[in-house]
Amino acid sequence: MVLCLKVKKKHGETLIKHLKDSHKLNTEFELGKTGKYLLIPINSKPKKEILKNYSCEIVERNLQKIKRTSPKTLKESLAGILKPEQIEKVNSSYDIIGDIAVIDFDDSLKGIEKTIAWTLKRTLKNINVVARRRKKTTGIYRIKKITPIVGENRTETIAKEHGVKLKVDLNKVYYSVRYSSERLRLLKQIKAKEKILIMFAGIGPFPIVFAKKKDVLIWANEINPAAVKLMKENIKLNKTGKKIKVIKGDAHKEIPKLKQKFDRIVMPLPHTAHEFLKEAFQVSKKGTIIHLYQFEHEANLNKMKKRILKICNKLKQKVKIKKIVRTGYFGPRINRYCLDLKVL
Ligand SMILES: C[S@@+](CC[C@H](N)C(=O)[O-])C[C@H]1O[C@@H](n2cnc3c(N)ncnc32)[C@H](O)[C@@H]1O
Structure with missing residues (x-):
């Protein structure tokens, strides 16, 4: 049985986006469907306001495990290194900008960020810096500062998108x-x-x-x-x-x-x-x-x-x-x- 959110299909897309960004989406399982509702697998219970905002409820259901041929996810790589309750708190999503991976950490993971960052670096190809994001976007320049924690100590990289190269200093x-x-x-x-x-x-x-x-x-x-x-x-x-x-x-x-x-x-x-x-x-x-x-x-x-x-x-x-x-x-x-x- 997997912990899920049962939500009307019309709210599904935005709720999935929210769960992804707040690192609560359980990416090990497929989505389920029942009548007008979607069953979205989660890895921990979201705040009450989420349940209210999306008019959804927490249920437990059998969902299909996603078959992977691709490399291990960060959470899979952490199995055996961290306790399951710690792994649950680890973000499964992160940004990749050039050769820098940027990840947020839950406050409860204080002291083990480096272990997670090292594991992430090993999981990903071509990443030379793993950095944590400092909390907010600040000032009129809208900067989202980062702190490198593993690999090279730099905040500069070259990002690539749509065939162009963009030199950037994230700080x-x-x-x-x-x-x-x-x-x-x-x-x-x-x-x-x-x-x-x-x-x-x-x-x-x-x-x-x-x-x-x-x-x-x-x-x-x-x-x-x-x-x-x-x-x-x-x-x-x-x-x-x-x-x-x-x-x-x-x-x-x-x-x-x-x-x-x-x-x-x-x-x-x-x-x-x-x-x-x-x-x-x-x-x-x-x-x-x-x-x-x-x-x-x-x-x-x-x-x-x-x-x-x-x-x-x-x-x-x-x-x-x-x-x-x-x-x-x-x-x-x-x-x-x-x-x-x-x-x-
Ligand atoms: C949300 S960012 C978007 C940057 C860029 N278009 C991108 O997609 O990466 C907004 C940008 O507006 C700039 N900015 C803020 N206030 C401005 C102003 N009054 N005049 C010109 N640029 C401004 C900030 O420095 C920042 O680089």
């Missing part, structure tokens, strides 16, 4: 592999010869992926000097210099100075991107597509729509919300959304 700049499928979604919409503004460009993943794959011209703005320096290095590394113009500084000040009107504007700063709509409209024309990112509770999508339309009204700019797409997870039932707006 100086923001970079997340969790945006990479979103870059692909936008890439598919981009037409030849578009002029694109990327606000909040960080070390350059949006501009460089677009410039590498499409015949476009890009303006990339970023406030963090360390990110600007890395973005310039990354542009050279990927030979995209002819297509990208870097604008250093605060978007509030720098965007209004631009003489261009853009076909597409990307605004990947979900906490506060809406505060920059005024500047985005100053460099828009009829038909400009704006990709505006926001964090929101999944029950409040209508409120989010209204909030954004109210801001546009106040700025006397007519827009049409073409689409709202869930592009990432932030917390229990709170997701990162992209509003695809068309300037009318």
Whole structure:
């Protein structure tokens, strides 16, 4: 018998994402189905608020064990090294950025983090640093700092996504592999010869992926000097210099100075991107597509729509919300959304 959450199918996808991110999904077993419900295997009981938020209940059921031909998971590799109750507390998910693996540790694992990190390093190929994530994303630069605990003592690496190389120092700049499928979604919409503004460009993943794959011209703005320096290095590394113009500084000040009107504007700063709509409209024309990112509770999508339309009204700019797409997870039932707006 396996501990499961029984949840209505319509909540399944977001709950699985939440369980993955909070390291409670039991990845040893297949999902089960019964009528309108999904049975999601878990490795420990989630908080009461999760049960309430997703209207789900804890049950025990027989589920099929996943047959693996692939290498052992971290938890499997820890069997015989740690006690089962300790293994239960170990995260089965971690981020891989270049040759750095970043993992969070439960507070109860104090003192045995190194053992876990060594085991993770042995489990993975081509990893030279295992680091723990320090708690929160901080400041206007949105940095998620890490502390290397095993392997080489560095926070710099070269990440790869969609055929481009991105030099990054995780303790100086923001970079997340969790945006990479979103870059692909936008890439598919981009037409030849578009002029694109990327606000909040960080070390350059949006501009460089677009410039590498499409015949476009890009303006990339970023406030963090360390990110600007890395973005310039990354542009050279990927030979995209002819297509990208870097604008250093605060978007509030720098965007209004631009003489261009853009076909597409990307605004990947979900906490506060809406505060920059005024500047985005100053460099828009009829038909400009704006990709505006926001964090929101999944029950409040209508409120989010209204909030954004109210801001546009106040700025006397007519827009049409073409689409709202869930592009990432932030917390229990709170997701990162992209509003695809068309300037009318
Ligand atoms: C969530 S990160 C996204 C970075 C990048 N687009 C990526 O996907 O990796 C947001 C970025 O916006 C930058 N930023 C924050 N406030 C800004 C402002 N007022 N003007 C320009 N950039 C800003 C931060 O330094 C950070 O690099």
